[in-house]
Amino acid sequence: MNRPERKGASLISEVNRTNVPYGTLAIWFLGQESVIVKGDGITVYIDPYVSDYLDKDGPARSYPAPIVPEDIVGADLCLITHEHEDHMDAGTLPIFHEQNGGAPIMAPACCKEPLLRMGVKESQILVADNSRQTELLSKLEITVLPAAHEQLEQDGDGFHRSVGYVLKLNGVTLYHAGDTVIYPGLVEQLEKIKPDVAMLPINGRDFFRRERGIVGNMNYREAAELAVRIGAETAIPLHYDVFARNAEKPGNFVDYMYEHFPEQKIHVMARGERFVYVSGQAFLDRD
Numbered sequence: 001m002n003r004p005e006r007k008g009a010s011l012i013s014e015v016n017r018t019n020v021p022y023g024t025l026a027i028w029f030l031g032q033e034s035v036i037v038k039g040d041g042i043t044v045y046i047d048p049y050v051s052d053y054l055d056k057d058g059p060a061r062s063y064p065a066p067i068v069p070e071d072i073v074g075a076d077l078c079l080i081t082h083e084h085e086d087h088m089d090a091g092t093l094p095i096f097h098e099q100n101g102g103a104p105i106m107a108p109a110c111c112k113e114p115l116l117r118m119g120v121k122e123s124q125i126l127v128a129d130n131s132r133q134t135e136l137l138s139k140l141e142i143t144v145l146p147a148a149h150e151q152l153e154q155d156g157d158g159f160h161r162s163v164g165y166v167l168k169l170n171g172v173t174l175y176h177a178g179d180t181v182i183y184p185g186l187v188e189q190l191e192k193i194k195p196d197v198a199m200l201p202i203n204g205r206d207f208f209r210r211e212r213g214i215v216g217n218m219n220y221r222e223a224a225e226l227a228v229r230i231g232a233e234t235a236i237p238l239h240y241d242v243f244a245r246n247a248e249k250p251g252n253f254v255d256y257m258y259e260h261f262p263e264q265k266i267h268v269m270a271r272g273e274r275f276v277y278v279s280g281q282a283f284l285d286r287d
Protein backbone atom coordinates (compact mmCIF):
# COMPACT_ATOMS: atom_id res chain seq x y z
CA MET A 1 0.00 0.00 0.00
CA ASN A 2 1.24 3.49 -0.79
CA ARG A 3 2.15 5.66 2.17
CA PRO A 4 -0.08 8.74 2.33
CA GLU A 5 1.78 11.99 1.56
CA ARG A 6 2.41 14.06 4.68
CA LYS A 7 1.23 17.16 2.88
CA GLY A 8 -1.82 19.13 1.86
CA ALA A 9 -5.29 17.62 1.89
CA SER A 10 -3.80 14.17 2.46
CA LEU A 11 -2.21 15.31 5.75
CA ILE A 12 -5.49 16.87 6.91
CA SER A 13 -7.36 13.74 5.92
CA GLU A 14 -4.92 11.82 8.15
CA VAL A 15 -5.67 14.25 11.01
CA ASN A 16 -9.40 13.85 10.58
CA ARG A 17 -9.25 10.05 10.27
CA THR A 18 -6.90 9.50 13.22
CA ASN A 19 -8.56 7.92 16.27
CA VAL A 20 -6.59 8.59 19.41
CA PRO A 21 -6.97 6.09 22.27
CA TYR A 22 -7.23 7.28 25.88
CA GLY A 23 -3.87 8.16 27.42
CA THR A 24 -2.43 9.33 24.11
CA LEU A 25 -2.36 12.50 22.01
CA ALA A 26 -1.60 12.79 18.31
CA ILE A 27 0.52 15.80 17.36
CA TRP A 28 1.33 17.05 13.86
CA PHE A 29 4.13 19.56 13.22
CA LEU A 30 3.62 22.25 10.60
CA GLY A 31 6.80 24.30 11.25
CA GLN A 32 7.78 27.15 13.62
CA GLU A 33 5.25 26.84 16.48
CA SER A 34 2.37 25.56 14.34
CA VAL A 35 1.01 22.27 15.55
CA ILE A 36 -2.19 20.27 15.46
CA VAL A 37 -3.12 18.34 18.60
CA LYS A 38 -5.82 15.68 18.59
CA GLY A 39 -7.32 13.64 21.41
CA ASP A 40 -10.73 12.16 22.17
CA GLY A 41 -12.16 13.38 18.87
CA ILE A 42 -11.08 17.00 19.47
CA THR A 43 -8.77 18.68 16.96
CA VAL A 44 -6.92 21.78 18.11
CA TYR A 45 -4.75 23.98 15.89
CA ILE A 46 -2.13 26.06 17.69
CA ASP A 47 -0.58 29.10 15.93
CA PRO A 48 -1.28 27.83 12.42
CA TYR A 49 1.13 29.75 10.14
CA VAL A 50 0.64 27.92 6.88
CA SER A 51 0.39 30.79 4.39
CA ASP A 52 3.23 32.72 2.78
CA TYR A 53 1.76 35.96 4.13
CA LEU A 54 5.14 37.35 5.22
CA ASP A 55 7.10 36.33 2.14
CA LYS A 56 6.51 39.60 0.27
CA ASP A 57 7.26 42.25 2.90
CA GLY A 58 8.57 40.31 5.88
CA PRO A 59 10.94 37.43 6.41
CA ALA A 60 10.44 34.73 3.77
CA ARG A 61 9.75 31.13 4.71
CA SER A 62 12.71 28.77 4.43
CA TYR A 63 10.41 26.06 3.06
CA PRO A 64 6.76 25.85 2.03
CA ALA A 65 4.33 24.90 4.80
CA PRO A 66 3.19 21.26 4.61
CA ILE A 67 -0.40 22.44 4.11
CA VAL A 68 -2.11 25.57 2.79
CA PRO A 69 -4.93 27.32 4.68
CA GLU A 70 -7.52 25.95 2.22
CA ASP A 71 -6.64 22.41 3.35
CA ILE A 72 -7.85 23.00 6.91
CA VAL A 73 -11.19 21.34 7.57
CA GLY A 74 -12.51 19.54 10.64
CA ALA A 75 -10.92 21.83 13.25
CA ASP A 76 -12.67 22.22 16.61
CA LEU A 77 -10.57 25.01 18.12
CA CYS A 78 -7.67 27.31 17.37
CA LEU A 79 -5.30 28.69 20.00
CA ILE A 80 -3.17 31.76 19.26
CA THR A 81 -0.23 32.62 21.49
CA HIS A 82 0.45 36.20 20.38
CA GLU A 83 -0.05 38.74 17.65
CA HIS A 84 3.11 38.28 15.53
CA GLU A 85 2.17 37.31 11.99
CA ASP A 86 3.95 33.97 12.09
CA HIS A 87 1.63 32.98 14.97
CA MET A 88 -1.58 34.92 14.29
CA ASP A 89 -1.47 34.60 10.53
CA ALA A 90 -3.68 36.91 8.49
CA GLY A 91 -3.16 34.57 5.54
CA THR A 92 -4.48 31.54 7.42
CA LEU A 93 -7.06 32.63 9.99
CA PRO A 94 -9.72 34.17 7.71
CA ILE A 95 -9.79 30.93 5.68
CA PHE A 96 -9.64 28.81 8.84
CA HIS A 97 -12.65 30.71 10.16
CA GLU A 98 -14.59 30.51 6.90
CA GLN A 99 -14.06 26.76 6.58
CA ASN A 100 -14.35 25.86 10.29
CA GLY A 101 -16.93 28.41 11.37
CA GLY A 102 -17.90 26.50 14.48
CA ALA A 103 -14.37 26.47 15.83
CA PRO A 104 -13.65 29.20 18.36
CA ILE A 105 -10.33 31.04 18.25
CA MET A 106 -8.77 31.74 21.64
CA ALA A 107 -6.17 34.49 21.69
CA PRO A 108 -4.79 37.24 23.95
CA ALA A 109 -7.23 40.15 24.33
CA CYS A 110 -5.00 42.45 22.23
CA CYS A 111 -5.56 40.10 19.26
CA LYS A 112 -9.32 40.62 19.28
CA GLU A 113 -9.40 43.75 17.07
CA PRO A 114 -7.01 42.30 14.46
CA LEU A 115 -9.05 39.07 14.40
CA LEU A 116 -12.27 41.05 13.86
CA ARG A 117 -10.55 42.92 11.01
CA MET A 118 -9.69 39.54 9.48
CA GLY A 119 -13.42 38.78 9.45
CA VAL A 120 -13.59 36.45 12.45
CA LYS A 121 -17.00 36.75 14.12
CA GLU A 122 -16.92 38.23 17.61
CA SER A 123 -18.94 35.30 18.94
CA GLN A 124 -16.11 32.94 17.92
CA ILE A 125 -13.31 34.82 19.71
CA LEU A 126 -12.35 33.73 23.23
CA VAL A 127 -9.98 35.80 25.33
CA ALA A 128 -6.97 33.94 26.73
CA ASP A 129 -7.29 34.74 30.41
CA ASN A 130 -4.67 33.39 32.79
CA SER A 131 -6.84 34.08 35.85
CA ARG A 132 -9.14 31.08 35.24
CA GLN A 133 -9.31 27.68 33.64
CA THR A 134 -11.56 27.14 30.63
CA GLU A 135 -13.50 23.96 29.88
CA LEU A 136 -14.20 23.55 26.17
CA LEU A 137 -16.14 20.97 24.20
CA SER A 138 -16.74 19.15 27.54
CA LYS A 139 -13.47 17.25 27.19
CA LEU A 140 -10.71 19.81 27.11
CA GLU A 141 -9.38 21.89 30.01
CA ILE A 142 -7.27 24.87 29.07
CA THR A 143 -4.98 26.79 31.41
CA VAL A 144 -3.40 29.96 30.07
CA LEU A 145 0.10 30.87 31.26
CA PRO A 146 1.65 34.29 30.70
CA ALA A 147 4.54 34.32 28.22
CA ALA A 148 7.42 36.83 28.14
CA HIS A 149 8.46 37.58 24.55
CA GLU A 150 11.12 38.86 25.73
CA GLN A 151 9.22 40.84 28.38
CA LEU A 152 5.99 40.11 30.21
CA GLU A 153 3.61 42.66 28.69
CA GLN A 154 0.02 43.37 29.70
CA ASP A 155 -2.59 45.48 27.94
CA GLY A 156 -4.50 48.28 29.66
CA ASP A 157 -7.00 45.79 31.11
CA GLY A 158 -4.26 43.60 32.59
CA PHE A 159 -4.47 40.81 29.99
CA HIS A 160 -1.15 39.33 28.87
CA ARG A 161 -0.15 40.09 25.28
CA SER A 162 1.69 36.77 24.88
CA VAL A 163 0.64 33.47 26.38
CA GLY A 164 1.31 29.76 26.46
CA TYR A 165 -1.34 27.05 26.83
CA VAL A 166 -1.69 23.94 28.95
CA LEU A 167 -4.15 21.46 27.44
CA LYS A 168 -5.56 18.59 29.47
CA LEU A 169 -7.14 16.24 27.00
CA ASN A 170 -7.65 12.50 26.77
CA GLY A 171 -5.67 11.79 29.97
CA VAL A 172 -2.61 13.77 28.79
CA THR A 173 -1.31 17.20 29.81
CA LEU A 174 0.47 19.17 27.09
CA TYR A 175 2.20 22.54 27.48
CA HIS A 176 2.74 24.70 24.40
CA ALA A 177 4.91 27.55 25.62
CA GLY A 178 4.23 30.04 22.82
CA ASP A 179 7.07 32.54 22.44
CA THR A 180 8.69 33.11 25.79
CA VAL A 181 11.84 33.43 27.79
CA ILE A 182 11.95 31.92 31.25
CA TYR A 183 10.70 34.61 33.60
CA PRO A 184 10.57 34.51 37.41
CA GLY A 185 7.67 32.29 38.41
CA LEU A 186 7.34 30.27 35.19
CA VAL A 187 9.31 27.32 36.53
CA GLU A 188 7.23 27.19 39.71
CA GLN A 189 3.93 27.29 37.78
CA LEU A 190 5.08 24.47 35.51
CA GLU A 191 6.51 22.37 38.34
CA LYS A 192 2.97 22.19 39.73
CA ILE A 193 1.51 21.25 36.34
CA LYS A 194 4.25 18.72 35.49
CA PRO A 195 3.16 18.36 31.86
CA ASP A 196 3.51 15.05 30.07
CA VAL A 197 4.56 16.89 26.91
CA ALA A 198 6.38 20.25 26.90
CA MET A 199 6.65 21.99 23.53
CA LEU A 200 9.29 24.69 23.95
CA PRO A 201 10.88 27.31 21.67
CA ILE A 202 14.66 26.94 21.31
CA ASN A 203 15.69 29.78 18.98
CA GLY A 204 17.06 32.04 21.76
CA ARG A 205 17.75 35.76 21.55
CA ASP A 206 20.72 38.06 21.15
CA PHE A 207 21.78 41.66 20.76
CA PHE A 208 21.97 41.66 16.97
CA ARG A 209 18.59 40.03 16.42
CA ARG A 210 17.04 42.48 18.88
CA GLU A 211 18.75 45.30 16.97
CA ARG A 212 16.88 44.07 13.87
CA GLY A 213 13.60 44.05 15.79
CA ILE A 214 13.57 40.27 16.25
CA VAL A 215 12.52 39.61 19.81
CA GLY A 216 13.50 36.25 21.15
CA ASN A 217 12.79 33.27 23.29
CA MET A 218 14.50 30.80 25.58
CA ASN A 219 17.50 29.12 23.95
CA TYR A 220 18.05 25.38 23.56
CA ARG A 221 19.97 25.10 26.83
CA GLU A 222 17.24 26.88 28.76
CA ALA A 223 14.56 24.79 27.07
CA ALA A 224 16.40 21.58 27.99
CA GLU A 225 16.93 22.66 31.61
CA LEU A 226 13.31 23.80 31.87
CA ALA A 227 11.94 20.50 30.60
CA VAL A 228 13.99 18.57 33.13
CA ARG A 229 13.22 20.92 36.02
CA ILE A 230 9.46 20.80 35.54
CA GLY A 231 9.42 17.03 35.19
CA ALA A 232 8.10 17.01 31.62
CA GLU A 233 7.88 13.40 30.49
CA THR A 234 8.75 14.29 26.88
CA ALA A 235 10.12 17.57 25.52
CA ILE A 236 9.63 18.70 21.92
CA PRO A 237 11.60 21.66 20.53
CA LEU A 238 9.79 24.32 18.49
CA HIS A 239 10.56 27.64 16.75
CA TYR A 240 13.79 26.90 14.93
CA ASP A 241 13.08 26.30 11.27
CA VAL A 242 10.93 28.77 9.34
CA PHE A 243 13.02 31.98 9.17
CA ALA A 244 16.71 31.69 8.25
CA ARG A 245 17.68 34.70 10.38
CA ASN A 246 15.87 33.45 13.46
CA ALA A 247 16.74 29.76 13.29
CA GLU A 248 18.47 27.21 15.50
CA LYS A 249 19.62 23.64 15.01
CA PRO A 250 17.36 21.22 16.88
CA GLY A 251 20.46 19.02 17.04
CA ASN A 252 21.94 21.48 19.55
CA PHE A 253 18.95 20.83 21.80
CA VAL A 254 19.36 17.08 21.34
CA ASP A 255 23.13 17.16 21.98
CA TYR A 256 22.78 19.31 25.07
CA MET A 257 20.03 17.14 26.48
CA TYR A 258 21.83 13.91 25.76
CA GLU A 259 25.07 15.18 27.25
CA HIS A 260 23.54 16.53 30.45
CA PHE A 261 20.24 14.69 30.91
CA PRO A 262 20.41 11.40 29.03
CA GLU A 263 17.34 10.09 30.83
CA GLN A 264 15.08 12.90 29.59
CA LYS A 265 12.81 11.84 26.74
CA ILE A 266 12.76 14.16 23.75
CA HIS A 267 11.31 14.06 20.29
CA VAL A 268 12.29 16.18 17.29
CA MET A 269 9.44 16.34 14.84
CA ALA A 270 9.82 15.96 11.10
CA ARG A 271 7.80 18.31 8.90
CA GLY A 272 4.24 17.12 8.69
CA GLU A 273 4.92 14.18 11.00
CA ARG A 274 2.18 12.57 13.09
CA PHE A 275 3.74 11.84 16.48
CA VAL A 276 1.55 9.87 18.85
CA TYR A 277 2.51 10.64 22.42
CA VAL A 278 1.76 7.73 24.72
CA SER A 279 1.56 8.59 28.41
CA GLY A 280 3.24 6.32 30.95
CA GLN A 281 -0.22 5.36 32.23
CA ALA A 282 -1.62 4.31 28.88
CA PHE A 283 -2.03 0.64 28.06
CA LEU A 284 -1.19 -0.47 31.65
CA ASP A 285 -3.41 -2.80 33.64
CA ARG A 286 -5.02 -1.01 36.54
CA ASP A 287 -3.35 -1.68 39.95
Ligand SMILES: O=c1ccn([C@@H]2O[C@@H]3COP(=O)(O)O[C@H]3[C@H]2O)c(=O)[nH]1
Nearest residue numbers: 059084086179213214215243245246
Ligand atom coordinates in the same frame (compact mmCIF):
# COMPACT_ATOMS: atom_id res chain seq x y z
O1 LIG B 1 14.01 37.44 9.84
C1 LIG B 1 13.11 37.75 10.65
C2 LIG B 1 12.59 36.82 11.54
C3 LIG B 1 11.58 37.21 12.41
N1 LIG B 1 11.10 38.48 12.38
C4 LIG B 1 10.07 38.93 13.34
O2 LIG B 1 10.62 38.75 14.61
C5 LIG B 1 9.68 38.13 15.42
C6 LIG B 1 10.27 37.25 16.45
O3 LIG B 1 9.24 36.60 17.18
P1 LIG B 1 8.05 35.87 16.40
O4 LIG B 1 8.51 34.56 15.89
O5 LIG B 1 6.87 35.93 17.23
O6 LIG B 1 7.77 36.83 15.17
C7 LIG B 1 8.91 37.24 14.47
C8 LIG B 1 8.75 38.13 13.29
O7 LIG B 1 7.67 39.00 13.45
C9 LIG B 1 11.61 39.39 11.54
O8 LIG B 1 11.20 40.54 11.52
N2 LIG B 1 12.61 39.01 10.68
